[in-house]
Amino acid sequence: MSADTLATVKPAVELEGITKRFPGVVANHDIRITVQTGTVHAIVGENGAGKSTLMKILYGMQQPDEGTIRVNGTEVSFRTPSDAIRVGIGMVHQHFMLADNFTVLENIVLGAEPTKLGSLDVTAARRRITELAETHGLRVDPDRLVEDLGVGDRQRVEILKVLYRGARILILDEPTAVLVPQEVEELFQNLRELKAEGLTVIFISHKLDEVLDIANAITVIRRGTTVASVDPGEVTARQLAELMVGSELPTPETRESTVTDVVALKVSDLTVEADGHTPAPKGTQTASFVAKLREEGRRLLLDDVSFEIHKGEILGIAGVEGNGQSELIEAIMGIRPAHGRVELAGRDITTWSTLKRREAGIGYIPEDRHRQGLLLEASLWENRVLGHQTRKPARKGIWINRRASKADTGRIVKDYDVRTPSVETLALALSGGNQQKLIVGREMSGEPAFLIAAHPTRGVDVGAQAAIWDHLRAARAAGLAVLLISADLDELIGLSDSLQVIYRGRLVAALDPSDITPERLGGYMTGAIAGTEES
Known part of the structure; x- marks a missing residue:
């Protein structure tokens, strides 16, 4: 949409004087934002700044105590999300709301099913989904099960779901939190195509470099109120960070090595089956039994994984979500049955319960708080x-x-x-x-021998992120061994002493964090670069 056209079109969204109070807390105070039609408008701010409350108000999940909302020039009042959907507002939440055991088509039409003679009109649904996918560059296979899709594909399904309901204004909450660089670029291309079609995107993110890349305008919220509206071409990431939290953009870089020769955790031949656990005959070697499972065509979610982590070492595991990271964590924690062996400080804990492993000194920052x-x-x-x-x-x-x-x-x-x-x-x-800082503090307490940190800074602002990085670095310097799993590649590269890439359940590459870029790491993660030993 050209600048001349934008000048004659009413703003997509106008928020004036939005105030929302909760007992003891003013979440939003006199917020004023104007979002122009056909643009990507980013809203940034630290956690607790009021972004989520504001978006819930715009999507009808909460109602403001004061202020007015106008959509396309008309004042509106939303009591439920259905009211927002009726005027063309759709929201893609940070945590995807998809049914894994349904197809793409079934997920998209769920709750808005076209019918013919009282039954789902699959032909009409498929035709409409195909039209939307082709128009907006959101390629999907309507008949695939969602459980078989990668993260980037799932996100496209979420976007198609709101477009299917007629949305012309899209709210995207932390849309790049779990994407690798290649998937981020694909998403941004999709957003540019949506913008070219005249749609409006409200983009919530903590990743300031990405905000500067995709946004046409940026609004900064701090302590519940708007403090600045800036042009992305006239501000840097560091200046944005200072507006948000009053400090410079933090860096995860770890300079000095603290790795010792003492092995804190050793994982040998760890394997997890997809369709239940088959007990190995007594005395059978794990390697030969896993080979037998492969010969039988058994699907393995985790396939013959082995590594060591030393005291004072952070081992980073990089991988697109769904490639075995969750199963690896669950196997180490004793939550999921697995073949192989797990040793903690030289003790075989393979048969121990999760509680006993926790009591032995395993700390656990989970991926979903x-x-x-x-x-x-x-x-x-x-x-x-x-x-x-x-x-x-x-x-x-x-x-x-x-x-x-x-x-x-x-x-x-x-x-x-x-x-x-x-x-x-x-x-x-x-x-x-x-919430995340409370979990980190809890898991750092009691002097753990080993820590699993799964996405420790996902969805947190730059201030909380910097604090969590500082705590991890301090614990590492004190001798803690850490298994770090993260979708933030700068975090992985900056904090890790060594890096492994997991792809389709196998460790396919050992990399040197000091000699790898996010783009090249993303290539290993997606299989675009064949796994090799680089360390």
Whole structure:
């Protein structure tokens, strides 16, 4: 859309004086944003700045206490997301909302099914989806199961889902959080095509370099209010970071080596089957048994994985999501049955329960803080106890030591800068970054022997990200061994002492972090570059 055309078109969205209060907290205060039609408008700010609340208001999930919303020049009031959808607003959430056991077509039409004689009109649905995919450059196979799709394909399905419902204004919440560089570029190409068709995109992200690449305009929110509207061509990432949090853009770079000769964790021949666990006959060697499984055509989610991590070392695992990272974590934690051997500080823990492994000193920052890391309806001190309930300070005899647990939660709140009015506050009341800092503090407590850090800074702002990096570096310097799994390639390269690439369940490349670029690493992750040993 040309500049002359934009000048004669009413703004897609106008937010004026938006204010939203919760008990004890003003989430949004007098926010004013104008989003021009046919543009990509980025909204940036640290966690807790009020972005999520603002987008929930725009999508009808919450209602403002004050202020007005205009869409295409008309004042609107939304009570539910259905109201927003009816005026052409769609939202793609950070955590995809797709049914894995449904096809692409079924996911896209779910809740908006075209019918013919009372039944789903598959032909009409397929025709409409194909038209949308071709028009907007969003290639998909309508008949594939979602569980067989990669992350980039799933995101295209989410975008098609909102376009199918007639959306002309798209809200994208952290859309690049789990994408490799090649997939980010594909997404950006899709967004440019959507913009060329006259659609409007509201782009929420913490990745400032990407914001500068794709956005036509940027609004910065800090502490619940708008502090600046800037032209991407006139500002740098560091200047944006300063507007957001009052400090320079952090870097994950780790300069000095702290790696020792002491092996903290050793994984040998770890293999996970897709269709249940087949017990190996007693006395059978793992390698020969896994070879037999391959001969039988068994699908392996994790295939003969072996590595060591030393005290004072961060081993980074790079891979597109769905290539075995989750299964590797679950096998090490004892959550999922696996073939092979796991040793912690020289002790064979292969047959140990998850609780016993935790008690032996395995810390675990999970990849999904809401599903795996927190009880959102519980207080912060109760979440401090979670997974540590059999050890001090949580345990006193057979009882939970509430006083000590609350005191230690207070220590974590202070040491890890968890911004909360009280340790009695429910976890759901915290911003994502503060929830993550609570989890990091919990898992760093008790002097763990080994830490699994799965996407430790996913969805957090630059301030919280810098704090988490500092804690990981300090723990590494004190001798902690860390298995780092992340979709942030700069984070992987900057923090890791050594790098491995996982592809289709196998470790395919050992790389030197000091001699690899994000683009080349992405090539290994997607299989574009054949796996070789570079370290």
